[in-house]
Amino acid sequence: MNTPRETSGTRAAVERWSAAPLAFLGGLPRWVLLVAVFGLLVIGMVGTGWVGAAGLLALLLVLAWFAYLNWPALETPGRILRVAAMVALAAFAAGHVL
Numbered sequence: 001m002n003t004p005r006e007t008s009g010t011r012a013a014v015e016r017w018s019a020a021p022l023a024f025l026g027g028l029p030r031w032v033l034l035v036a037v038f039g040l041l042v043i044g045m046v047g048t049g050w051v052g053a054a055g056l057l058a059l060l061l062v063l064a065w066f067a068y069l070n071w072p073a074l075e076t077p078g079r080i081l082r083v084a085a086m087v088a089l090a091a092f093a094a095g096h097v098l
Helices: 009-027 030-046 049-073 076-097
Strands: none
Touching (some): 030 076
């Protein structure tokens, strides 16, 4: 397992900025985030054109934010899985636009 390192620069700024939104999300019932993610996924898969792409890109941004915050604690398989999920979402979003 990776050992915690001291953060500096951009990572520290993102972690400070993320503290309030994460505290807010942590205070919500667990089902709210699940419904929001599922809703964005449904919009992305059912929607056409820019509407579908926007839903998938919003989901991609949330996933990328969480992946960035968790990256130092992840092992290689977890990192690969997150990158693969982000690439798949980006490809599906591009497919809606093209």
